[in-house]
Amino acid sequence: MAEKVVILGAGESGVGSAILAQKQGLRVFVSDLGKIKDKYKKILQQYRIAFEEGKHSEDEILKADLVIKSPGIPEKAPLVKKLREMKVPVISEIEFAGRYNNAKTICITGSNGKTTTTLLTYHLLKEAGLSVGLAGNVGSSFAWQVAEKDFDYYVIELSSFQLDDMYQFKADVAVLLNITPDHLDRYEYKMQNYVDSKFRVIQNQTPDDFFIYCADDPVIREELKKRHIPATCLPFGWTEAPENGAGVKGDNIIINWKQNTFTMSIFDIALQGRHNTYNSMAAGLAGMVLKIRNEKIRESLADFKGVEHRLERFLKVHGIEFINDSKATNVNSTWYALECINKPIVWIAGGVDKGNDYNDLKDLVGKKVKAIICLGVDNHKIREAFSGIVPDIIETQDMKDAVRSAYYLAKDGEVVLLSPACASFDLFENYEDRGRQFKTAVREL
Known part of the structure; x- marks a missing residue:
């Protein structure tokens, strides 16, 4: 009997793994706790690969000889812990x-x-x-x-x-x-x-x-x-x-x-x-x-033509330059962004904090940033870190509001920089979604 392979997560890597496993003659079952995107669902159906969405059927999954998990599923997820206890090999798509x-x-x-x-x-x-x-x-x-x-x-x-x-x-x-x-x-x-x-x-x-x-x-x-x-x-x-x-x-x-x-x-x-x-x-x-x-x-x-959402000099509106650095999901990436801009900056920051230490940014922010627009569900760490260093710190909950606030605060010859230093999952699907919404909001000014 062919080995049974279970794939956790039906995104790009999961669906690719399913196709390869099937080609190798393995029995494949794909399980996604969330909703599977239509394009991936169609592919699974086309290849006649068994799948489920909105749940993980443990009895089915724990019978696997091999589990391939999406990189987004953490080690501390209860199902992963159970698989480890049962000595079922859990590996990545790569x-x-x-x-x-x-x-x-x-x-x-x-x-x-x-x-x-x-x-x-x-x-x-x-x-x-x-x-x-x-x-x-x-x-x-x-x-x-x-x-x-x-x-x-x-x-x-x-x-x-x-x-x-x-x-x-x-x-x-x-x-x-x-x-x-x-x-x-x-x-x-x-x-x-x-x-x-x-x-x-x-x-x-x-x-x-x-x-x-x-x-x-x-x-x-x-x-x-x-x-x-x-x-x-x-x-x-x-x-x-x-x-x-x-x-x-x-x-x-x-x-x-x-x-x-x-x-x-x-x-x-x-x-x-x-x-x-x-x-x-x-x-x-x-x-x-x-x-x-x-x-x-x-x-x-x-x-070479750079990367979208990485220090992407996007548009000028009334002399104000808008830079999309949505891919900056940690403090160090944002440090690079601030370091290479030599004009006054209105900085849009925030999102899901991954244990950030903002001390490394204080010196640069003090020299270059005239205002901070917080864009996240919980912005208290950014406020705490930079109050007293930056005169204006404004709370926003959606991209349109953030871009509009930044536009009112910036002047001709200055820069509005989206460089969040945080993950995007509180308000956006991913950093690409965040970057696209930023560009849309700027176009609508």
């Missing part, structure tokens, strides 16, 4: 797809910048003419592509939640951009647990694999002292480039790999700002080890 994948994988993680770096790396490989898929937190489901496509490479963005349920999977090229406190609510508020999660990106690597990491990140530096890394290590940072790795000299980024040196002015890179220079070095290094020609790397770094 782990499952990895079992059937023969393509090379470039896996990118970090607290900030991973979507930008993933899309940039994908752009670079695609422009170089490689057969490449985009998966993980962006693009289509990895499992779905493994089931139905035949790529030679995958560029995969990995969140810590996905990494937590990965065991045998191996990245051929692992990229670790930075580690700053994020999602600590999922890690018992212990930073080391979160650090360990991020470092899972290099598990199972061999001397034939590559580990690209930011040498300027203090948490990564400390962690490397404790670990033996079998892969070839390629650091990048804001210092002179090592023999194998990347760095900055004057106004140029330099990337060295096996006697090949790549040089490019930081002013010619499409993505401006210090954090984006890091992202570009990481993507460039990945390109170098995959033997992409220097000219192609240069072209791709120069013509």
Whole structure:
């Protein structure tokens, strides 16, 4: 009898896993506690895959030989606890797809910048003419592509939640951009647990694999002292480039790999700002080890068109610039946004707090922010952190109200910045929904 696979969550990753499992001759059952989106329901029906929505039938689920769970379901969910007690293997979509994948994988993680770096790396490989898929937190489901496509490479963005349920999977090229406190609510508020999660990106690597990491990140530096890394290590940072790795000299980024040196002015890179220079070095290094020609790397770094909802300079209304940085769901992302704007800012912030410490922002906020518009169900932590630093702090409960309030407070030559530093789930479906509502509200001014 074929193995029984239960998939918890019927979003992009769950439905992709179901298709791959069915293709492998496994018995599949999909269960979603919420309502399944119509487009996914149609696909499950089309493939004749058994599913349920609005509930989890425990008697059915606990009979599974293998459970693939959505990264959004926390470890402390009662059903997950029961499965663990019964020693039923619970894995992620990426782990499952990895079992059937023969393509090379470039896996990118970090607290900030991973979507930008993933899309940039994908752009670079695609422009170089490689057969490449985009998966993980962006693009289509990895499992779905493994089931139905035949790529030679995958560029995969990995969140810590996905990494937590990965065991045998191996990245051929692992990229670790930075580690700053994020999602600590999922890690018992212990930073080391979160650090360990991020470092899972290099598990199972061999001397034939590559580990690209930011040498300027203090948490990564400390962690490397404790670990033996079998892969070839390629650091990048804001210092002179090592023999194998990347760095900055004057106004140029330099990337060295096996006697090949790549040089490019930081002013010619499409993505401006210090954090984006890091992202570009990481993507460039990945390109170098995959033997992409220097000219192609240069072209791709120069013509890449950023990421929607990430420091997206969206529109000017009566001289006021509106910037959509809805993707900034933690303090560190917002720090980057505030740091790279050199005009007075009306800052729209708030949402679901993930254990945020706003102390790191106080200095920048004091220098640059003239007013804060709180946009969340509970804004007391933002008010507490910045009252006395910013003269105007205004409470709002919906995007239209927030945008209108910001517009009245901003003047010609100033910036309205949506950079929430929080998750979006109190008032919005996700950060994309929040960003789209922001853009709609700005258009209606």
